[in-house]
Amino acid sequence: TSDRTAISSADREREKWVDRFRHLLLYGRKKDALECAMKNNLWGHALFLASKMDTRTHANVMTRFANGA
Secondary structure, three states: OHHHHHHHHHHHHHHHHHHHHHHHHHOOOHHHHHHHHHHOOOHHHHHHHHHOOOHHHHHHHHHHHHOOO
8 A cells, every 4th residue: 555655646746746837838937837847857748848949948958858857
């Protein structure tokens, strides 16, 4: 049960950050949403959003991801 509790807790934490990311996007705060995603290891979200932004932002996010930051 402790393994399930840990997974459940991690899922809730991830869900919290995905909700925050979505909220920021809904209010047009793309850069804040991008930073939120990167800080909370939502790299799929960050990379997709960055790909829809300017080339420089996309390159910076790709570099940050590649460097494991």
